[in-house]
Amino acid sequence: GKRSLRQKAVDELKHYYNGFHLLWIDTKVAARMVWRLLHGQVLTRRERRRLLRTCADLFRLVPFLVFVIVPFMEFLLPVFLKLFPEMLPSTFETESKKEEKQKKKLNAKLELAKFLRETIAEMAKRNKADTG
Numbered sequence: 001g002k003r004s005l006r007q008k009a010v011d012e013l014k015h016y017y018n019g020f021h022l023l024w025i026d027t028k029v030a031a032r033m034v035w036r037l038l039h040g041q042v043l044t045r046r047e048r049r050r051l052l053r054t055c056a057d058l059f060r061l062v063p064f065l066v067f068v069i070v071p072f073m074e075f076l077l078p079v080f081l082k083l084f085p086e087m088l089p090s091t092f093e094t095e096s097k098k099e100e101k102q103k104k105k106l107n108a109k110l111e112l113a114k115f116l117r118e119t120i121a122e123m124a125k126r127n128k129a130d131t132g
Contacts, residue, residue: 016068019092023057026091030054057089064088 033043033051064087067077081087
């Protein structure tokens, strides 16, 4: 059904709160990883990816905070997200956006696989013609 304006505002505030909370947790974990790196330990590939993602999120947070701090500027956020889709830190993405990204990646992989299959089939035909 339809949600009231108050319910929409409450949902947005919850979304921002959860996003900042997740970013805080990621930052604490990343700080521990940096501490381990400084003391000579080696990170796994998964830890390295998480550290890079968290650092990128912290850099993305700076322009995002402008939208949160300046009154009524959050109404322009959808416009800027259309222009710059990677502007939001990863902790602020909704499930639908994550699914959409996964679908795009899968479609790109399928297109690449199709291209490679056609290329291999073409090469096989050429080799058959050359040897035959």
